[in-house]
Amino acid sequence: MDGLKKVVEDYKELVRNVTGREFPQWPREQLDMAIRAVFDSWNTERARIYRRRERIPHDLGTAVNVCTMVFGNMGEDSGTGVAFTRDPATGHTGHYGDYLVNAQGEDVVAGIRNTMSLDDMASVHPKPFKQLEQNLRLLETHYRDLCDVEFTVERGKLWMLQTRVGKRTAPAAFRIASELVDEQLITMDEALSRVTGEQLVQLMFPQLDPDAERTLLTKGMAASPGAAVGKVVFDSPTAVEWAQRGEKVLLVRRETNPDDLSGMIASEGVLTARGGKTSHAAVVARGMGRTCVCGAEELAIDAKAKTVTVGEHTINEGDMLSIDGATGEVFLGELSVVSSPVMTYLDDGLEAGIKGQDDETVLLVKAVDRLLEHADDVRRLGVRTNADTAEDSKHARELGAEGIGLCRTEHMFLGDRRELIERVILAADDDEKQAALDALLPLQRDDFVEMLEAMDGLPVTVRLLDPPLHEFLPDLNELSVKIAVAEATGEEVSEHDRTLLAAVQRQHESNPMLGLRGVRLGLTVKGLFALQVRALAEAMAIRKAAGGDPRPEVMVPLVGSINELDLIRDEAQQIIAEVGQDKGFDLSMPIGTMIELPRAALTSERIAGSADFFSFGTNDLTQTTWGFSRDDVESSFFTHYMDKGVFTVSPFETLDQTGVGALVKLGVEGGRRGNPKIHLGICGEHGGDPASIHFFHHAGLDYVSCSPFRIPVARLEAGRAAVESEDGTA
Structure with a gap:
């Protein structure tokens, strides 16, 4: 209790130093300020970045729910957790999530502490766990979809805080949609509405070549599948800057927070040393289709020195790493990539797509095939x-x-054939043009x-x-300079170049995209x-x-x-x-x-x-x-x-x-x-x-x-x- 009091005093001092006023003591004032903070968050930079990415209108607005609290940090008989009714990364059936004893909800989702699984919860808090299991099944059956649930155990009693339809990876989306049909919870039409073309695109991207030579650096939690290869960066501004100049980057952090959204968008993938599968990095990466590996505890990250160390290996900013979001593996260097099983299926058929694959991949490919065939039917x-x-x-x-x-x-007129188009343009008479x-x-x-x-x-x-003829001719400025330099230095200018320049000048337009092109040509x-x-x-x-x-x-x-x-x-x-x-x-x-x-x-x-x-x-x-x-x-x-x-x-x-x-x-x-x-x-x-x-x-x-x-x-x-x-x- 003394430690908690010290923390409260420290927070009060922090508020006093930053805001210039004492922490408010009236509950209603605290509530009003909390509500205002939520409304003000609508126009923060990261909120605007997120809306642009998800194509959400800026004038839509937000809302605040107010409810009483229960506490998971009341001792060893208390705890807090986040659960999914099935695996949001793969779609595998069965409960899935993170739990922390003697903790509040933020401790789980912030990724600052490594969590235990729900199976571990069964051993430490068996009665609340059994109730949770029953509730998860009830919620999924009622909502007929994957549910994301937050809960708290306060002194042995389970409290269900909220539920919503859970974010999921592209593989999970297809598999869950197909399996809910088999469970007679939804129709095939509903299943088709549960997946998107952008999710299908994610499944078509290449994966790390399983036969390539590799050096395993470490292994974390497989939070969001796919292959990501890029240069290591340790902060979001650097990720954005390097990506804008064409570099493929990998964002490496102890844990991510909402301020890292721009860096996550700019990166090929995300790697964190802390956090579970329901941490900020995992949830956000899944939502945007980024490859992510979380909770790789062996990573010793020095953000100031811009290095990450694992055992005898030290990786500097700009060095290449490769991560596999399906296995949680992290590899040194730049690994080659191969076609995904879904892309193999699309190219060569179902049998080729599932040949030699594990059971999870077979179920995924079959789910994609099933939903694509239904889409073709309707x-x-x-x-x-x-x-x-x-x-x-x-x-x-x-x-x-x-x-x-x-x-x-x-x-069809590019490459070696461009010369023939030049002959058409430069033709002195109809016979010469017809010959070309x-x-x-x-x-x-x-x-x-x-x-x-x-x-x-x-x-x-x-x-x-369709395009204007000048697109098949040399650039006007380049050709003019070439001839001017030749004349200035006394070099001989070929008759072809002079004729070509005259043709280019004749065809030149101030706005060629609205000029002599298409049917006019x-x-x-x-x-x-x-x-x-x-x-x-x-x-x-x-x-x-x-x-x-x-x-x-x-x-x-x-x-x-x-x-x-x-x-x-x-x-x-x-x-x-x-x-x-x-x-x-x-x-x-x-x-x-x-x-x-x-x-x-x-x-x-x-x-x-x-x-x-x-x-x-x-x-x-x-x-x-x-x-x-x-x-x-x-x-x-x-x-x-x-x-x-x-x-x-x-x-x-x-x-x-x-x-x-x-x-x-x-x-x-x-x-x-x-x-x-x-x-x-x-x-x-x-x-x-x-x-x-x-x-x-x-x-x-x-x-x-x-x-x-x-x-x-x-x-x-x-x-x-x-x-x-x-x-x-x-």
Whole structure:
């Protein structure tokens, strides 16, 4: 008791020194100040960082619950703990948690003392433990989900303080959802709503190579799974600074606290010397999908000297460590990583994913397979891929792509082929230009043949050349300097360089992203779009002759007027008919356009009269709606906009539903009025974003298209959108 009194006096002195006033003695004043402190915490820096990460509006607000206290620090017959109704790290069934004898709740969650398990609690406080076990089962059955419970034992009596749906790792989310179905607590639709695409992404990340040579440094608690490899840092500001310059870092701390949130976000993983699986580091890392190892007691951390010592090994700041959040192991140096079992399953099938794996991993992979298959069964949205090569096309198909929603043909003109585009631009007359186009034809045709073969029987949407021609030419400044230096030093300047400079100057635009590109390029540079359509038609004929089922589609970019589309469509149909007659096939392919300008969305009803399909190019639609260039604004003022709450998330990551989304809805409604049979999709990067996919489902699109890696995410989220839709349609 004397020790407790001394602690109270020390705290009072601390308050007096920091605040300049005595600690308040009136209970109501203490309560009011405590409530105000909670409200004021809403706008702290770490709170704003957390909300930005979790995409929580800054104006949502918070609340305060007031309740009486019980005390777990009343002696050896008292204690406090945190329990989960099943393992939040793996999803393993059975109670799980931390307990401390003669302690208050903060002692458990702060991670400043190493805890005992609930099984140990059974031996020291058997009666309260038995009651706790019964309550945990009752809570999970009632809420039909993993529950996070805080409790206190005061002089032998159990008090249940609060419960909430528990945070869990991605593996636990899938496994728990699947097993709750088997326990007949939830339906498959409910199980699908309990997992997210972002959690699936975490399961697709690589893991430490089990066959790599390694030196085990120490072992802690497996708090949040995954592999994390990075340079050791000992404080959050350093973690943020190094991460911003492109370094992969590992945050190493005795224990973390709320002020470390920014450093945890910046790091690949978190390693602590103290704390259990319900400590701050573990809970926060699980919530954000960071790899975490806690309670590695052998770590002797000297934050001031920026070293950590284990036995004979001393690690300095900047040295590499590797941690395994699934086993709790910490290894010296930089270990190689391999595909995760879930990624192996997605690439090669269920049997490959579970082959040679332990029971826990087998259950996880089977749970992912079960929920993905259900998502495929219920989703209305199709899922295509953005791919420009046969290799990407094949990989995307393995991952479940139902076609190609965007083939960027400009990517086929890079490398050695850039010289041929230069010849088109530098051509002195039509004959020279046609010769350059003729040289490109077989190269592009062969590319299309390979892609149509990889996607045989599925649609392949080919976007005609979109970027301005100057992107295929040398940089104006660099070329000008090169020639100026040569002239100043008396070196001979080649006629080619002079001609090239004149062409670059002729093609130069102050704002090329709003200049001569897309359909304007096709209408201005004679023969360019014709070359691409002819190559595609010939590739289609070649695949038909080989017994294939090619389904190409022509997409005209950056259309703002129906007249632009009509001109390109008429030319394309004529070329397709000519190739078909020449090759002896009845060739036909849908011809549509990208909706990526506000005017196109506003006049979609008219444009749909000449289009077989629309594909919303939400990257450019976002740029033209907001009036800013992505490359410029993201590196200049986006950070300020995020800090000031103008954006909670970048509109290039998640669709701006209020502004850009309104144009998408107008485009959908107008498109269907103008052409009831029109097919509607989206091929911007938002096609792989979970929140955006839900919007596209409700907006009435027919499919989304995204990068190959995001296809499983899109499949899952399209299924979730169907089961969570207000009208219940799938």
